[in-house]
Amino acid sequence: MKNEAVQQNPTYLEEFKRKGYSRKDFLKFCTLMAAYLGLENSSVGQVVRAMSSKPRLPVIWLHFQECTCCSESFIRSSHPIVADVLLDQISLDYTETLMAASGFQAEEAMKNTMTKYKGEYILCVEGSVPTAADGVYCMIGGKTSLQILEEAAEGAKAIIAWGSCASNGCVQAARPNPTSATPIHKLVKGKPVIKVPGCPPIGEVMAGVIVHVVTFGRLPELDGLGRPKAFYSKRVHDTCYRRPYYDAGLYVESFDDDNAKKGYCLYKVGCKGPSTYNACAVTKWNNGTSFPIQSGHGCFGCSEENYWDNGRIYERASAFPGFGIESTADTVGKVALGVTAGALAAHAIMTNVRKKKLIRNLEKEGKESEHELKG
Amino acid sequence: MSTRIVVDPVTRIEGHLRIEADIENGKIKDAFSSGTMVRLLEEILRGRDPRDAWAYVGRVCGVCTSVHSLTSVRCVEDALDIVVPPNAEIVRNIMFCAQYMHDHVVHFYHLHAMDWVDVVNALKADPKKTSELAQSISNWPKSSPGYFSDLQKRVTKFVESGQLGIFSNGYWGHPAYKLPAEVNLIGLAHYLEALEWQKEIVKVHTIFGGKNPHPNYLVGGMACAISTDDVSGLNAERLAYVEQLLQQGKQFIEQVYIPDLMAIASFYKDWGAIGGGLGNYMVYGDLPWNGYRDTSSYKFPSGVILDKDISKVYDVDLRKDDEIQEFIDHSWYEYKGAANGGLHPWKGESKIRYTGPKPPFENLDTTQKYSYLKTPRWKGHAVEVGPLSRMLVGYARGREEFKEVVDKALKDLNVPVTALFSTLGRTAARGLESILVTRWGLDFYHQLIENIKNGDTRMADSTKRDPEKWPGKALGVGHSEAPRGALAHWINIEDEKIANYQLVVPTTWNASPRDGKGQVSAYEAALRDTPVADPKKPVEILRTVHSFDPCLACAVHLYDEEGKHINRISVLGD
Numbered sequence: 001m002k003n004e005a006v007q008q009n010p011t012y013l014e015e016f017k018r019k020g021y022s023r024k025d026f027l028k029f030c031t032l033m034a035a036y037l038g039l040e041n042s043s044v045g046q047v048v049r050a051m052s053s054k055p056r057l058p059v060i061w062l063h064f065q066e067c068t069c070c071s072e073s074f075i076r077s078s079h080p081i082v083a084d085v086l087l088d089q090i091s092l093d094y095t096e097t098l099m100a101a102s103g104f105q106a107e108e109a110m111k112n113t114m115t116k117y118k119g120e121y122i123l124c125v126e127g128s129v130p131t132a133a134d135g136v137y138c139m140i141g142g143k144t145s146l147q148i149l150e151e152a153a154e155g156a157k158a159i160i161a162w163g164s165c166a167s168n169g170c171v172q173a174a175r176p177n178p179t180s181a182t183p184i185h186k187l188v189k190g191k192p193v194i195k196v197p198g199c200p201p202i203g204e205v206m207a208g209v210i211v212h213v214v215t216f217g218r219l220p221e222l223d224g225l226g227r228p229k230a231f232y233s234k235r236v237h238d239t240c241y242r243r244p245y246y247d248a249g250l251y252v253e254s255f256d257d258d259n260a261k262k263g264y265c266l267y268k269v270g271c272k273g274p275s276t277y278n279a280c281a282v283t284k285w286n287n288g289t290s291f292p293i294q295s296g297h298g299c300f301g302c303s304e305e306n307y308w309d310n311g312r313i314y315e316r317a318s319a320f321p322g323f324g325i326e327s328t329a330d331t332v333g334k335v336a337l338g339v340t341a342g343a344l345a346a347h348a349i350m351t352n353v354r355k356k357k358l359i360r361n362l363e364k365e366g367k368e369s370e371h372e373l374k375g
Numbered sequence: 376m377s378t379r380i381v382v383d384p385v386t387r388i389e390g391h392l393r394i395e396a397d398i399e400n401g402k403i404k405d406a407f408s409s410g411t412m413v414r415l416l417e418e419i420l421r422g423r424d425p426r427d428a429w430a431y432v433g434r435v436c437g438v439c440t441s442v443h444s445l446t447s448v449r450c451v452e453d454a455l456d457i458v459v460p461p462n463a464e465i466v467r468n469i470m471f472c473a474q475y476m477h478d479h480v481v482h483f484y485h486l487h488a489m490d491w492v493d494v495v496n497a498l499k500a501d502p503k504k505t506s507e508l509a510q511s512i513s514n515w516p517k518s519s520p521g522y523f524s525d526l527q528k529r530v531t532k533f534v535e536s537g538q539l540g541i542f543s544n545g546y547w548g549h550p551a552y553k554l555p556a557e558v559n560l561i562g563l564a565h566y567l568e569a570l571e572w573q574k575e576i577v578k579v580h581t582i583f584g585g586k587n588p589h590p591n592y593l594v595g596g597m598a599c600a601i602s603t604d605d606v607s608g609l610n611a612e613r614l615a616y617v618e619q620l621l622q623q624g625k626q627f628i629e630q631v632y633i634p635d636l637m638a639i640a641s642f643y644k645d646w647g648a649i650g651g652g653l654g655n656y657m658v659y660g661d662l663p664w665n666g667y668r669d670t671s672s673y674k675f676p677s678g679v680i681l682d683k684d685i686s687k688v689y690d691v692d693l694r695k696d697d698e699i700q701e702f703i704d705h706s707w708y709e710y711k712g713a714a715n716g717g718l719h720p721w722k723g724e725s726k727i728r729y730t731g732p733k734p735p736f737e738n739l740d741t742t743q744k745y746s747y748l749k750t751p752r753w754k755g756h757a758v759e760v761g762p763l764s765r766m767l768v769g770y771a772r773g774r775e776e777f778k779e780v781v782d783k784a785l786k787d788l789n790v791p792v793t794a795l796f797s798t799l800g801r802t803a804a805r806g807l808e809s810i811l812v813t814r815w816g817l818d819f820y821h822q823l824i825e826n827i828k829n830g831d832t833r834m835a836d837s838t839k840r841d842p843e844k845w846p847g848k849a850l851g852v853g854h855s856e857a858p859r860g861a862l863a864h865w866i867n868i869e870d871e872k873i874a875n876y877q878l879v880v881p882t883t884w885n886a887s888p889r890d891g892k893g894q895v896s897a898y899e900a901a902l903r904d905t906p907v908a909d910p911k912k913p914v915e916i917l918r919t920v921h922s923f924d925p926c927l928a929c930a931v932h933l934y935d936e937e938g939k940h941i942n943r944i945s946v947l948g949d
Contacts, residue, residue: 068389069588071437075570075574076577076587092540101543102382103385105544107384130413140384142381142734142735142736175419176418176419178415178419179415199589242607257837260608261605262605285581286580291585292591297584
């Protein structure tokens with residue numbers, strides 16, 4: 001998807017420049033303005049700052065069929081911390097989780113932003129939209145979530161679909177999906193939708209997506225599935241610190257066994273890292289404290305489409321494509337995970353072949369550099 | 376003549392809650408609580424692997440994250456007769472304590488405080504006076520005049536930008552706000568500090584469970600192996616990290632949360648006589664010191680108090696057919712058989728059926744069905760669950776630690792014991808149990824260290840993870856005390872799969888619609904007689920509703936679609 005610039009209200013300075021005036025003209029104007037407003041000379045600086053600073057990016061954050069783990073994860077971000085995001089970077093004008101206003105006043109706050117910043121605000125959506133039974137399985141202020149989404153999407157510059165609920169339906173869309181829980185991109189047409197999957201997504205990743213828009217003034221680069229490339233282009237498996245054990249064929253056979261205590265690979269107890277695209281093994285969770293595999297439990301693929309129906313959590317995943325990071329989500333497409341034992345043996349042979357070659361190369365390099373040193 | 380007002384969405388909660396209230400002569404005559412979102416997770420669970428259930432039901436709620444997963448693994452372990460190693464029990468307890476510390480602080484500052492603290496008024500405070508006041512109530516180091524002055528400047532700039540963000544359209548300046556500007560400024564400062572602090576305490580979950588929200592659990596124990604000699608397991612570094620987080624949490628709760636709570640409460644003592652409600656309180660109990668099955672070792676004792684009479688505590692039995700039952704007289708469900716009987720969760724028989732007005736609509740017909748929440752009852756009684764219930768039952772059971780913190784708070788505020796049965800009492804109880812939980816978290820930590828020192832490093836029992844070792848059919852029940860109150864899951868396992876899975880959660884007890892006899896549940900009872908000065912700005916409604924800490928995603932669920940009867944209640948491992 002192409003990057004689209006997020007045009008915000010221009011500042012007075014920008015307007016001046018666009019009309020061909022210089023910064024000097026602008027400063028003169030500010031001095032006159034200050035005098036006109038009856039301000040002291042020392043206040044001119046403030047006027048200059050005010051007229052050169054932009055309004056914070058207006059954001060409307062809707063909540064539908066959700067568990068609010070996305071909002072919770074967002075406030076866990078360590079860099080930037082959320083207090084700074086809320087006070088300095090964006091203007092979060094509607095979010096049921098944190099906003100002071102309720103009822104009529106809350107709805108009014110949303111309407112004000114939709115009118116005043118038409119075409120400029122970012123719409124964040126947490127949760128899926130139930131389309132069964134005319135939408136009555138999620139109603140806010142007497143309206144269905146579908147009605148609210150349609151109204152709010154119309155004037156949005158872009159939409160961020162937070163978490164797996166908004167990106168792929170998550171747990172309520174698991175078989176038999178009784179409420180017809182539907183992800184956002186299937187309901188909104190003609191607007192860029194950034195999917196940030198995960199249950200929840202990592203807090204720093206969520207803040208990172210917002211900060212990207214504010215800092216660079218455009219949407220982040222997305223992959224073929226609509227996810228920011230920065231955070232979803234690598235498999236957990238390929239970035240996992242336990243990967244060498246996988247390659248060496250050393251696995252945890254059951255929880256809390258001797259191999260678990262040695263930190264071996266969790267593939268045999270169900271780890272879905274090999275088929276999961278996420279930043280968990282690199283960015284890690286809660287300011288880099290740990291991530292599921294480091295804490296002894298396999299990844300169960302919470303950022304992947306339909307992960308609740310892709311086999312059981314502790315079942316060994318057999319068929320996953322590719323052995324290296326060269327395989328991306330764009331080429332993988334939708335590969336269902338099956339269960340066979342054979343793949344493991346095949347893999348062991350393959351990795352041995354690959355590893356031998358690698359070791360040979362390293363030995364060669366080592367000898368060469370040794371030779372150079374000896375001169 | 377009464378006027379009907381509607382508050383929807385009720386914000387600063389989890390989920391989707393609607394309150395309709397009839398106001399007469401400046402007071403609420405009657406109130407109606409409606410949950411307006413449903414996901415039907417129980418239907419999705421049918422046919423799945425019981426060992427996976429914790430992950431699905433964990434997604435019931437991301438605010439009280441972890442508590443459903445904990446309850447679920449206990450439920451499955453009960454059905455399969457698994458006793459987890461002591462270390463796993465302790466790790467679960469430490470995670471439980473960290474969850475309370477996080478949840479209660481976030482509730483107080485980010486979900487509840489703005490009902491009492493006027494953010495805009497804080498801009499009028501004198502930073503020097505604010506500093507003096509802050510230092511008179513706490514040793515918390517961030518309290519210099521410069522600190523408050525800088526903060527005030529930052530917020531002033533924010534307000535003057537005209538973009539008020541999350542503070543837009545609040546009831547600022549409402550006469551019900553009574554705090555001096557300096558207290559408002561302290562409240563605002565700590566709102567921002569708590570926002571920064573809360574991301575730290577959850578790291579306890581990340582260390583043991585790999586992430587937060589939604590840390591990982593495991594049927595049979597926990598997945599985080601103890602390995603003092605490996606970088607991947609729980610070693611000295613990881614354990615020291617946990618201790619440090621618990622210490623920092625204790626410091627924040629003792630030096631920021633509790634002094635703020637008491638300072639703010641002292642200006643709102645009139646709320647010690649408002650919002651009492653039912654007067655019936657129920658607790659399942661939790662935090663086992665000696666294993667989950669030894670209920671006498673629970674730090675939070677179980678029991679029921681009726682009609683505010685703390686001289687008598689009744690026992691609760693979650694397995695008994697006639698104790699816990701759910702009714703649907705005013706819920707958008709239908710029973711195929713008996714019209715309006717109550718059913719024990721193991722005998723679930725119902726189907727969702729929305730009969731409310733077609734959206735968009737202005738009002739619900741509250742004489743008919745008006746919520747996606749069912750109405751649970753204990754022996755026919757409507758009961759309140761949550762922090763106030765826990766503190767009262769602990770007090771009534773004669774536990775010294777409970778008496779100590781409750782009596783001190785009453786003395787410090789100079790209010791009678793009856794002030795506990797109120798909106799203020801509910802909000803205060805949440806703080807008081809936070810004091811206890813922070814202590815206990817460290818106690819459990821030391822218990823863990825002692826075990827490891829003594830050579831016990833077991834963390835999971837995998838002997839019964841293989842379904843071939845399971846009975847063909849099994850029933851189980853697991854319970855816990857979620858931050859919002861008594862929580863239980865019931866499971867029916869058949870042929871290695873989930874045949875039925877049911878949850879009765881705290882907010883269902885508190886926020887449910889009235890039953891067929893016209894008995895209201897806790898929210899509706901507490902809202903009656905609440906004064907509302909300006910029906911267009913009903914901050915008083917928010918005060919009482921928020922004092923319960925609503926969690927609606929938890930509260931809404933569905934029973935067995937097929938209407939299958941499950942009559943056998945032969946529980947393994949009982």
